[in-house]
Amino acid sequence: MPQDAVCFTQGPSLLVAWVEGTVPAGFPSPAADFAVKRHDLNELLITHPAATFMWQARGLSMIELGIADSDILVVNRALNPKHGDIVVAEIDGDFTVKQFYRRNGMVQLRAGNPTFPPILFRDGQTMTICGVVTATIKRFK
Amino acid sequence: MFALVDGNNFYVSCERAFRPDLKNRPVVVLSNNDGCAIARSNEAKALGIRMGAPWFECRHLAEEHGVVALSANFVLYGDMSDRMMSVAGGLGPGQEIYSIDESFIDMAGVKGNLTARAQRVRERVLQWTGIPTGIGIASTKTLAKLANHIAKSADRKAGSYPRELARVCNLANLPAADLDAVLQATDVSEVWGVGRRIAEQLNEGGVHTVLDLVRLDPATVRRRWSVVLERTVRELQGQQCITLEDQPAPKKEIAFTRSFGGAVTELVDLIAAVTRFASGAAVKLRAQGSKAGQLQVFAHTSAFRPGPKYSRSLILPLRRPTDDTVALVNAAVRGIEAIYRPGFNFAKAGVMLLDLQDGNLEQGELDLEPEPPTRGHLMDALDKLNDRYGRGTVVVASAGMKGPQRDFEMKQNLLTPQYTTCWDDLPVAKA
Numbered sequence: 001m002p003q004d005a006v007c008f009t010q011g012p013s014l015l016v017a018w019v020e021g022t023v024p025a026g027f028p029s030p031a032a033d034f035a036v037k038r039h040d041l042n043e044l045l046i047t048h049p050a051a052t053f054m055w056q057a058r059g060l061s062m063i064e065l066g067i068a069d070s071d072i073l074v075v076n077r078a079l080n081p082k083h084g085d086i087v088v089a090e091i092d093g094d095f096t097v098k099q100f101y102r103r104n105g106m107v108q109l110r111a112g113n114p115t116f117p118p119i120l121f122r123d124g125q126t127m128t129i130c131g132v133v134t135a136t137i138k139r140f141k
Numbered sequence: 142m143f144a145l146v147d148g149n150n151f152y153v154s155c156e157r158a159f160r161p162d163l164k165n166r167p168v169v170v171l172s173n174n175d176g177c178a179i180a181r182s183n184e185a186k187a188l189g190i191r192m193g194a195p196w197f198e199c200r201h202l203a204e205e206h207g208v209v210a211l212s213a214n215f216v217l218y219g220d221m222s223d224r225m226m227s228v229a230g231g232l233g234p235g236q237e238i239y240s241i242d243e244s245f246i247d248m249a250g251v252k253g254n255l256t257a258r259a260q261r262v263r264e265r266v267l268q269w270t271g272i273p274t275g276i277g278i279a280s281t282k283t284l285a286k287l288a289n290h291i292a293k294s295a296d297r298k299a300g301s302y303p304r305e306l307a308r309v310c311n312l313a314n315l316p317a318a319d320l321d322a323v324l325q326a327t328d329v330s331e332v333w334g335v336g337r338r339i340a341e342q343l344n345e346g347g348v349h350t351v352l353d354l355v356r357l358d359p360a361t362v363r364r365r366w367s368v369v370l371e372r373t374v375r376e377l378q379g380q381q382c383i384t385l386e387d388q389p390a391p392k393k394e395i396a397f398t399r400s401f402g403g404a405v406t407e408l409v410d411l412i413a414a415v416t417r418f419a420s421g422a423a424v425k426l427r428a429q430g431s432k433a434g435q436l437q438v439f440a441h442t443s444a445f446r447p448g449p450k451y452s453r454s455l456i457l458p459l460r461r462p463t464d465d466t467v468a469l470v471n472a473a474v475r476g477i478e479a480i481y482r483p484g485f486n487f488a489k490a491g492v493m494l495l496d497l498q499d500g501n502l503e504q505g506e507l508d509l510e511p512e513p514p515t516r517g518h519l520m521d522a523l524d525k526l527n528d529r530y531g532r533g534t535v536v537v538a539s540a541g542m543k544g545p546q547r548d549f550e551m552k553q554n555l556l557t558p559q560y561t562t563c564w565d566d567l568p569v570a571k572a
């Protein structure tokens with residue numbers, strides 16, 4: 001590791017189910033050699049526990065990019081936004097979820113719905129990106 | 142080398158992370174029952190709102206200048222603190238969580254440019270959690286704490302210290318003459334471990350700035366003041382006397398006290414209140430593996446409101462050191478029954494557990510009366526139930542039933558949502 005590398009410890013993962021192999025009597029468990037972890041959604045959805053926050057989407061501007069009203073957004077603040085990423089940003093004292101567009105020195109936040117115009121940024125205007133949306137949680141029941 | 146990482150106006154910063162509309166506005170966070178200002182944004186500090194100022198005294202400022210007041214949301218602050226600490230821990234191999242918003246980092250063995258590394262970690266804490274911090278670096282903990290004060294002051298008040306010391310201040314990098322100038326510019330009362338009374342005594346002895354203190358002879362300090370202050374002087378001179386405490390020492394006493402939301406006049410309500418306080422204190426006691434030998438209970442009327450004044454406290458020695466909720470509640474209830482006088486508007490009460498000892502040690506005694514059955518398993522089950530299903534799920538019956546809000550419950554009219562811990566409280570992003 002380089003001298004100035006910064007190490008970060010990860011918080012404990014939840015829901016760990018080990019299949020234990022010690023059986024006091026009888027036939028040994030055939031599963032003992034195949035001890036595995038059960039599916040853990042934290043592992044799938046949360047790569048940076050300290051930097052991951054959830055928002056709830058309200059509105060229809062992102063419907064064509066797969067985000068419906070009241071979907072839960074998994075937002076990773078540790079990632080730097082790249083062109084095409086879906087982000088949560090601060091605008092005029094509110095949070096908004098939009099697609100980050102950066103081409104030819106132009107920065108926009110675009111909606112995933114043709115009835116919503118893009119939000120344009122020019123030099124001197126500040127835009128604060130809170131983080132990158134890495135997943136949405138959509139529940140049917 | 143040590144670093145001290147400290148969240149700027151921490152409670153306010155936690156609120157702002159989820160309320161962008163609060164940025165650049167004066168914000169204060171109020172203590173339990175919305176009593177006093179316990180955190181202030183820079184804008185609120187600039188308006189002259191003091192730390193600990195009673196809210197009713199500065200309410201007029203709120204109306205005049207649009208100060209936003211919020212009830213303390215400790216669930217949110219606790220979660221944000223965990224996040225901040227875990228990222229800040231990347232600064233070095235050892236970490237001591239000193240308070241909800243401060244942690245010491247042992248940077249022993251860390252190579253390269255420590256200042257640059259601290260700047261990167263500061264940026265990372267800000268990006269990952271939204272919390273701005275100040276970082277002080279120096280050869281001892283006392284100096285690191287001082288460096289942190291300089292980092293934050295230089296950031297907040299232009300001209301207080303050289304600009305390059307803002308946000309991250311590494312005293313170990315400073316040429317001797319510059320270090321002296323910085324110490325000369327700092328009041329002695331800012332030193333970690335110098336309280337108000339000692340600061341006054343030092344001032345009388347002609348010691349006003351940190352530089353004055355550093356130049357004292359440790360042996361003289363010991364003779365004239367105390368061995369504690371001698372240690373502080375040695376630390377300021379760069380001699381390491383205080384080490385990192387990775388494991389918090391068990392508390393020597395546990396207090397559970399609250400101001401009531403409204404005036405309490407009836408004994409039955411006071412009994413319910415001290416039952417809850419004793420139960421809450423018992424949970425903390427068991428969590429640190431201690432037993433209490435004595436219990437103190439008190440109640441008093443308000444110092445601010447009109448009406449007859451009354452204040453009393455009572456210490457009850459326990460028959461045997463115990464961590465049993467029922468035994469502690471019994472003692473607290475007996476105490477409050479002895480204290481109670483009708484005709485007063487009680488404003489505050491509390492329970493303190495004293496004479497704490499290791500729960501595993503037991504003093505043998507003459508067989509004068511049979512040992513009561515221990516209820517360790519019951520207490521264990523009680524804690525687990527309340528942990529799993531929420532505080533107050535299983536309580537001692539004298540705590541009273543849940544129902545319409547009772548007078549002694551906390552007034553938190555300005556509480557923000559639990560954005561990061563409760564699914565019903567998620568922040569909203571407009572789509």
